[in-house]
Each structure stands twice: as C-alpha cells, then as structure tokens.
Amino acid sequence: MIIGIGVDTVDIARFERQLERVPALRARLFTPGEQPLRPASLAARFAAKEALIKALGGSDGVSWQDMDVVRGADRAPSFAPTPGLTAALTARGGDRIHLSMTHDAGLATAFVIVEHTGAAAYDQDSVTAADQAPTEETRST
Template sequence: MIAGIGTDVVAVPEFAEQLARPGTAFARAFTPGERRACAGQDRDPAAQAKHYAARWAAKEAFVKAWSAAVYGRPPVLPEAEMREIEVVSDAWGRPALRLRGAVAEAVRDSLGGVVLHVSLSHDGDVAAAYVVIERAG
C-alpha cells in the first residue's frame, strides 16, 4: 500500500552556484558516497552539478512523501537532517534511498516498515526526482 508520494524539481545552474559558495550548508548535506558518485569518472563541474541537483531533489521528494504519509498528524522531525537521506546506486547505476540515524528511526516510529522507491532525472538545466513510500508487508 502506498503511504506517500513526493516529487521535487531543481534548477541546476542556481543549485551549482549555491554549492560553490564557501561554507554552504549544501556541502554537508551529501554523504561521502554521494560525493564520489557525483564526481564519477572525472566528470566536469557542470555534469557534477546535475548529479548533485538530482540527489538533492530526491532528498526533498522523500521529505514531501513522508509528510504526505503522516498527513493530519504533527511533523515527525522539526527539520530532517538531509545527510541521513542518502541516494545510493547498485552495480548498474540504479538509484535507491538509504535512511540513517534519526530520520530512519523517525520513519520506523511513524510508519513502521517501509519500502522506498526513487526515480532521478536531469535534462538541460533541470533535475527532478520522484519518491514513493510503500508500507512493507
């Protein structure tokens, strides 16, 4: 059973500018694994920005899906720690979401077991993500 759906769209050029700012909070939002994936095989900065933007969109889409899943109830966390929402890829490059820490615990407490589905896309100056939260079992 679907518990929540979320989507997010990110303007890549503006996101790249924010990432480039010294001391930006966005730099701390990505795990070492996400940074390695975005760097890829010597990707140029523009290509890296598209991959970072898609991952940011996935994190935001997850938060929206989670909010939809607990509609009518108070927010579970006042502010999600975006680093605890990680986009990972399998050996063939297919994306998935991995939750950690307080976010993983709060999701378990608020929804029980879940299965997460994510789709990432980027085209031109736009990156997008779509997340579905499905109740396990």
C-alpha cells in the same frame, strides 16, 4: 499501501551557483560519498532528498546526512538504510522507498514513493553492503 508520494525539481545552474556561493552547503546537504559528484548529480540527489521529505510528510527525525542516495549494481538509485532514515520511516509506518531521478535540459527531478509492505523494518532490498561504500563508477546520476 502507499504512505506518501513526493516530487521535486531543481534548476541545476541555480543550484550550482548556490554551491559556489556557499561552499559549506556541499558538506551540510550531502554525505561524504555524494560530495565529490558533479553539480547535475548533486542537484538530482537534492531533489530526491526534498521529494523524500515530502513523501514522509516532513523532515522531523531525519537529517540531510540520513538521506544517502546510492546506486545499486543495476545502476538503480535508492536511499541507503541509515539508522536515522530507518527510524523516521518506521515512525511513519513505512518500510520501503521507491526512487526515480533524472536530469535534462537544465533541470533535475526526483520522484519518491514511501510504502508500507508489512516488512518489520526498512530494508531496501535493492541496497547491498557494496552500495554502502559506492565506488566512483557507481557514483553518477
């Protein structure tokens, strides 16, 4: 059963200007593994995090650092099952997150679906231990 759906779009140039004006935003909004990415990839991840907040119905119980976008071996993006995200998802009755992101023509867009499948807890089946510490080649949008 679908618990929530979220979508967000970010103007990449505007987002890049914000990162330049306020350098502390990079560390506040992104996990250490995400921070080195180029602005278009960061904008897509920011859109993904905002879309997730919308799909969850709000940000209560989840921080920016709890929402870590990783790439699997098949290059599909997903949210790493961090303790904070798992707790927030469980509190809302969800146990699976679907994520799609793209960037083109100066915009980054992300779609998120939070689902209840009946699993005991959030265990994103596309996230493996290798995804918890992605390599540089798996860290692009």
